Amino acid sequence: MNGDKVFFGLSRAAGVFVLLLTLGIGVFLAVTAVPALRENTANFFTTQQWLPDANPPAFGIAALAFGTVMTAIIAMVLAVPVGTGIALFVAIYAKPTLGKVVAFLVDLLAAVPSIIFGLWGLEFLMGNMIGVSAWLDTWFGWIPLFANDQDVYTRSIFIAGVVLAIMIIPTISAVTREVFVQTPQGHVEAALALGATRWEMIRMVVFPYSRPGMISAAMLGLGRALGETIAVALLLSALFEINWHITEPGGNTFAANIALKWNEAGSIGLSALVASGLVLFLITLAVNMAARLIVARKRDFVEGH
Amino acid sequence: MAKRIDISDLDAYYGNFLAVEDVNLAIEPRQVTAFIGPSGCGKSTLLRTLNRMHEVIPGAYVDGKVAFDGEDIYAEDVDPVNVRRLIGMVFQRPNPFPTMSIAGNVVAGLKLDRGRKVKKSEFDDIVERSLRGANLWDEVKDRLDRPGAGLSGGQQQRLCIARAIAVQPQVLLMDEPCSALDPISTLAIEDLVRELREDYTIVIVTHNMQQAARISDTTAFFNLAAVGEPGKLIEAGPTQQMFSNPANKATEDYVTGRFG
Ligand SMILES: Nc1ncnc2c1ncn2[C@@H]1O[C@H](COP(=O)(O)OP(=O)(O)O)[C@@H](O)[C@H]1O
Ligand SMILES: [Mg+2]
Numbered sequence: 001m002n003g004d005k006v007f008f009g010l011s012r013a014a015g016v017f018v019l020l021l022t023l024g025i026g027v028f029l030a031v032t033a034v035p036a037l038r039e040n041t042a043n044f045f046t047t048q049q050w051l052p053d054a055n056p057p058a059f060g061i062a063a064l065a066f067g068t069v070m071t072a073i074i075a076m077v078l079a080v081p082v083g084t085g086i087a088l089f090v091a092i093y094a095k096p097t098l099g100k101v102v103a104f105l106v107d108l109l110a111a112v113p114s115i116i117f118g119l120w121g122l123e124f125l126m127g128n129m130i131g132v133s134a135w136l137d138t139w140f141g142w143i144p145l146f147a148n149d150q151d152v153y154t155r156s157i158f159i160a161g162v163v164l165a166i167m168i169i170p171t172i173s174a175v176t177r178e179v180f181v182q183t184p185q186g187h188v189e190a191a192l193a194l195g196a197t198r199w200e201m202i203r204m205v206v207f208p209y210s211r212p213g214m215i216s217a218a219m220l221g222l223g224r225a226l227g228e229t230i231a232v233a234l235l236l237s238a239l240f241e242i243n244w245h246i247t248e249p250g251g252n253t254f255a256a257n258i259a260l261k262w263n264e265a266g267s268i269g270l271s272a273l274v275a276s277g278l279v280l281f282l283i284t285l286a287v288n289m290a291a292r293l294i295v296a297r298k299r300d301f302v303e304g305h
Numbered sequence: 306m307a308k309r310i311d312i313s314d315l316d317a318y319y320g321n322f323l324a325v326e327d328v329n330l331a332i333e334p335r336q337v338t339a340f341i342g343p344s345g346c347g348k349s350t351l352l353r354t355l356n357r358m359h360e361v362i363p364g365a366y367v368d369g370k371v372a373f374d375g376e377d378i379y380a381e382d383v384d385p386v387n388v389r390r391l392i393g394m395v396f397q398r399p400n401p402f403p404t405m406s407i408a409g410n411v412v413a414g415l416k417l418d419r420g421r422k423v424k425k426s427e428f429d430d431i432v433e434r435s436l437r438g439a440n441l442w443d444e445v446k447d448r449l450d451r452p453g454a455g456l457s458g459g460q461q462q463r464l465c466i467a468r469a470i471a472v473q474p475q476v477l478l479m480d481e482p483c484s485a486l487d488p489i490s491t492l493a494i495e496d497l498v499r500e501l502r503e504d505y506t507i508v509i510v511t512h513n514m515q516q517a518a519r520i521s522d523t524t525a526f527f528n529l530a531a532v533g534e535p536g537k538l539i540e541a542g543p544t545q546q547m548f549s550n551p552a553n554k555a556t557e558d559y560v561t562g563r564f565g
Contacts, residue, residue: 096363186400190465193358194414194472195390204413208404 022285029278036271044275049240050257052272053265061276063240067157067251068226068280074161074246075168075225080218082165083172088202090173091180103177110170118231121163126154126235133158133247148247155237157251163231168221175220179213180206212295219291226284229255254280307334307506308374308391308475310355315369316535317350317359324350326535328369330525337498337507339517339544342527342559347536348510349397349480351527355508356392356478357385373475390417393469393505395479399461401453401468408432408449410464414472431471439467440497459490466497470505477501479509483516495520514560518548526556 037044039057047060086106090099133153140146183206191201207214233256237249258273265273310332317325325347332338340348353359354367357378371378378388401410411432415423423431432449436442441463445456453464462482469477479498483491498520501507511517517524525541540553551557558564 184400186396186398187402189358189361189396190400190402190468191413192361193356193389193392193394193396194417194468195386196417197386200417205402208402211404 026278026281029274029281033271033275033278036268036275039268040272048242050261050272053269057268057272059272061254061279063242064252064254064257064276065279066242067236068253068255068283070157070246070251071161071164071232071253072222072225074158075164076218076222078162078165079169079172079221079225083169083217083221084176084214086169086173087176087180088206091177092198092202092206103174106170106173106177110174114167114228114231115234117163117167118234121159121166121231122234125163125166126159129159129162130154136247144244145246147245149245150248152249153247155235155249157236157243157246160232160235160251160253161246163235164225164228167228167231168224171224172217172221175217176210176214179210179217182213183209215291215295219288222287223284226280226287227255228253229259232256233259307504309334310476310506310508311370311372311375312351312355313370313372315351315354315367315371317347317354317367318365319350319362320364323535325354325527326537328538330538330541332506332508333523334506335502335504336522337502337509337520338523338525339521340508340510340525340527341512341514341517342536342539343529343564344512345532345536346527346529348527350536352478352480352508352510355476356394357388358394360385390414390472391474392476392478393466393472393474395462395465395469395477395482397481398485399458399465401456401461401464403452403454405453406450407436407445407453407456407464410453411435411467411471413468435467435471436464438470438501439463440493441467457490459486459493462486462490462494463497466494466501470501474505476506476508479507481510481512484512491516514548514562518544524548526551526553526559528555528559 036052036057036059040052040059041056042049042058042060044060046062047058048063050059050063051057052059086102090103090106094102130153133148133156136146137148137153141148187205187209188201191204192198196204232253236251236253236256238252238257238260239250240252241250243250254276258277261269261273312328312330312332315325315328316323328351340352342348350359355371359365359367367379369379373391377383402413405413408428412428415428415431433442433446436445441460444460445451445464453461456464462485466482483494486494495516498507498509502522509517509521521544523541524544524547526539526547527536528539529536540547540551540556542552547556548560551560
């Protein structure tokens with residue numbers, strides 16, 4: 001048996017193992033979730049309350065899904081442009097030495113545990129963001145999203161989204177930077193020689209060439225934002241209602257709810273939390289597959305066959 | 306449209322390294338000027354100083370003057386982006402944009418934010434004219450929306466020439482455009498250069514002496530004393546004279562194939 005065959009066998013075994021593991025997790029979640037879903041007297045998808053250990057049990061994921069998706073959207077809207085901007089600065093605009101320093105600092109930030117971000121968000125950012133939320137209310141209050149009828153600006157989905165954004169910016173910018181520097185110098189020079197400004201060169205060559213990698217980077221960040229537990233649990237006031245006024249206190253996410261409720265949950269309560277976990281699992285799976293499809297389509301064209 | 310280029314007292318550096326020293330050379334419009342000389346003598350470097358692409362490399366800079374019809378392109382108030390828009394460049398390795406179609410590659414330069422905007426409706430005409438100009442039209446006219454990267458090496462290089470002439474530059478710089486190509490593609494490009502000379506000032510770097518003899522009107526020979534020493538212009542003159550009766554011994558040795 002030659003080396004190639006051994007390697008092929010090993011990598012195929014690893015692939016099959018990962019597939020089985022993912023499937024196994026899904027099956028475990030589904031089986032564990034069944035008792036609670038059987039007992040549930042409310043609609044699992046549309047109910048905005050969480051009383052699995054009441055008699056009769058009544059719970060649903062509507063508010064969790066809303067909070068999870070909304071915080072993730074806010075995080076992505078802020079983190080993708082900022083992370084991409086930092087990556088462009090480091091890879092293209094900055095002098096090599098300054099670029100290396102900034103890249104190093106960003107990498108450091110990527111290694112900070114999320115509990116630290118949560119504490120920092122709670123103790124520092126939340127107080128300092130009141131002004132921003134109030135400003136949004138004053139000037140953009142006519143957009144329902146930014147209206148604030150309670151005049152309380154803390155513990156909101158908005159703050160949680162901002163903290164998540166700051167958490168995932170390092171990931172996004174580190175990955176995008178690696179992709180940007182891969183742009184072949186020949187294509188960069190072709191664009192510049194045509195008389196492109198640096199920004200035109202970036203749009204003409206760097207972005208198209210890097211698009212699959214940029215999507216992967218965004219998905220990595222999104223995965224982290226969707227699954228983030230502790231930082232969000234610290235920040236939100238854990239209400240089970242859908243509130244489109246994102247700067248008002250309230251909101252909850254799948255991951256944070258599981259962390260907060262796990263210790264006090266009875267047997268149906270645990271099973272219900274697992275059911276919510278299953279939904280989160282399926283959402284992340286779907287997001288990843290969608291991203292993979294987009295990446296695969298783009299790559300076809302890059303390679304030109 | 307074609308412009309004359311006057312290079313005076315030009316030094317080109319990579320950081321502290323002086324790569325090309327004290328070049329004085331006049332490049333006539335509507336002629337093909339060939340740069341020849343052994344590897345590492347600074348032909349590519351000098352070529353890239355003519356459209357300010359040299360300074361794209363971190364730490365690289367020049368000292369001296371390059372005038373286009375008398376106007377110094379290194380004057381304080383000149384934006385290198387504007388210089389490059391007047392000058393087309395074809396590189397050693399064909400480099401069509403991989404994410405663009407054939408037609409998209411041709412009009413890539415026209416989509417830049419130029420002073421004179423070109424209307425989208427003119428794009429089709431320009432694509433055809435430029436591809437015809439690059440002798441590529443017949444081969445690709447049925448697949449203009451296919452990726453440019455799917456063409457053969459020689460076709461890709463002609464696509465790059467089409468892209469360069471689509472913006473109607475005044476000067477065309479070519480850095481060993483045939484060195485990565487097969488003999489048939491090489492002949493196709495050489496024919497093309499002879500045709501393009503009617504409209505453009507062309508400067509071509511080549512390590513192929515026969516090629517210089519076949520297609521150029523003027524030849525400039527560069528040499529360097531030793532590796533690590535700067536490259537220098539040894540002599541320049543009408544191609545025929547450079548190959549039959551050069552003034553300098555080193556030129557004679559080089560064109561007769563005794564070194565290089
Ligand atoms: N990007 C670069 N950085 C540093 N030195 C370079 C760079 N490109 C070329 N050089 C050096 O400049 C000299 C001239 O190179 P070049 O202009 O490429 O020569 P030629 O095209 O005649 O072969 C060589 O000594 C080469 O090593
Ligand atoms: Mg060269």
